[in-house]
Amino acid sequence: MLSLTSWPVAALHEAELASRTYMRVGGRVRWLLEPATPAELALAWTTARERGFTPRILGGGCNLIIEDGLLEGVVIATDRLKRCFRPTLGGADIDPNEDEARVAPAEPGSDPRLIAWSGVTLQNLVQTTTALGLSGFECLAGVPGQLGGGIAMNAGGRYGEMWDSVELVRVLEPDGSIRDLPRAECTPRYRNGGLGERVVLGAVLRLKPSTPAEVRERAKQYLIEKRNVQPVTEWSAGCVFKNPDPAKSNGSSAGKLVELCGLKGRTRGDAIVSPLHGNFVINRGAATAADVLALIEEVRTTVAEKTGVVLENEVKVWRAG
Numbered sequence: 001m002l003s004l005t006s007w008p009v010a011a012l013h014e015a016e017l018a019s020r021t022y023m024r025v026g027g028r029v030r031w032l033l034e035p036a037t038p039a040e041l042a043l044a045w046t047t048a049r050e051r052g053f054t055p056r057i058l059g060g061g062c063n064l065i066i067e068d069g070l071l072e073g074v075v076i077a078t079d080r081l082k083r084c085f086r087p088t089l090g091g092a093d094i095d096p097n098e099d100e101a102r103v104a105p106a107e108p109g110s111d112p113r114l115i116a117w118s119g120v121t122l123q124n125l126v127q128t129t130t131a132l133g134l135s136g137f138e139c140l141a142g143v144p145g146q147l148g149g150g151i152a153m154n155a156g157g158r159y160g161e162m163w164d165s166v167e168l169v170r171v172l173e174p175d176g177s178i179r180d181l182p183r184a185e186c187t188p189r190y191r192n193g194g195l196g197e198r199v200v201l202g203a204v205l206r207l208k209p210s211t212p213a214e215v216r217e218r219a220k221q222y223l224i225e226k227r228n229v230q231p232v233t234e235w236s237a238g239c240v241f242k243n244p245d246p247a248k249s250n251g252s253s254a255g256k257l258v259e260l261c262g263l264k265g266r267t268r269g270d271a272i273v274s275p276l277h278g279n280f281v282i283n284r285g286a287a288t289a290a291d292v293l294a295l296i297e298e299v300r301t302t303v304a305e306k307t308g309v310v311l312e313n314e315v316k317v318w319r320a321g
């Protein structure tokens with residue numbers, strides 16, 4: 001029997017998870033571990049593995065639906081890994097001496113890189129890079145979530161994606177060893193960072209020198225465009241489905257197929273297919289994970305019957321039990 005204080009990092013027993021996701025559905029997990037540094041994350045992971053668990057990693061919970069009920073095992077949350085700083089003169093260490101890590105103003109011609117731990121939010125990175133006049137992250141304006149989740153999912157859109165700005169990622173291998181993977185050794189794809197079971201501890205980001213005014217203007221435009229077509233302020237898990245191969249869908253995106261099948265506005269309990277964008281399912285306040293997942297299956301089945309296209313999940317689903 002494990003005691004409540006037996007983990008080497010901050011731990012919560014039977015922690016509630018819904019409030020840690022953007023969709024606000026889901027049950028509890030037997031153990032929630034909350035490391036505060038990359039070293040603590042590695043320790044939490046190896047300790048959980050030694051105890052026979054395969055930990056799941058929770059970032060911002062923005063592309064995730066967690067089932068109702070109790071998830072057995074361990075979830076490791078990256079919320080507390082929030083440091084973001086510029087490389088020191090000596091190099092780009094992801095876990096440097098405390099005193100050396102600062103986000104100092106960028107001088108003309110200075111190193112256009114940033115180092116971030118996995119729990120830094122994507123919006124924090126958009127704001128930080130904008131203030132420094134460094135370009136590359138404005139394509140993620142309005143995309144919620146954290147650096148680790150963004151790298152794992154290769155978050156992005158029509159103006160660029162996460163991995164465009166990654167120079168190196170520090171990962172925890174499934175065996176507990178730590179490795180630095182240069183961009184050239186990685187194969188990110190559409191909404192998939194290609195890291196498999198590896199855990200992102202942090203990354204070195206390489207941006208392009210620009211000016212705060214230029215970056216701010218682009219970020220503002222992208223955000224306006226996004227808000228016009230996506231229900232960004234409502235509780236959702238982002239795009240439910242990946243866009244299908246255009247050759248098979250006659251060029252239609254997943255959202256367009258849902259719309260063509262007349263499914264916008266379809267409800268199940270308090271879950272609804274967004275009237276604004278067919279690829280978003282929204283929790284209107286009291287939806288359960290069961291409502292959301294049943295609605296997603298109804299949409300997938302109807303689209304397959306009517307168009308022959310079987311939509312593949314972009315969202316991750318954590319099953320209870």
Ligand SMILES: Cc1cc2nc3c(=O)[nH]c(=O)nc-3n(C[C@H](O)[C@H](O)[C@H](O)COP(=O)(O)OP(=O)(O)OC[C@H]3O[C@@H](n4cnc5c(N)ncnc54)[C@H](O)[C@@H]3O)c2cc1C
Pocket residue numbers: 022056057058059060061062063064078118142143144145146147148149150151152153154155156157191198199200201230231232233236237238239316
């Ligand atoms: C309103 C809204 C708008 C969105 N718009 C976009 C968009 O325009 N483009 C886009 O691409 N996405 C979009 N998303 C989806 C989401 O914001 C991104 O996928 C984001 O990158 C998820 O990050 P997260 O930290 O929330 O990951 P989570 O949802 O917590 O996790 C997603 C997956 O990544 C894994 N993961 C998380 N952290 C790590 C880590 N440190 N190491 C390894 N694996 C990890 C999790 O285990 C899980 O499998 C949107 C979501 C919402 C709610």
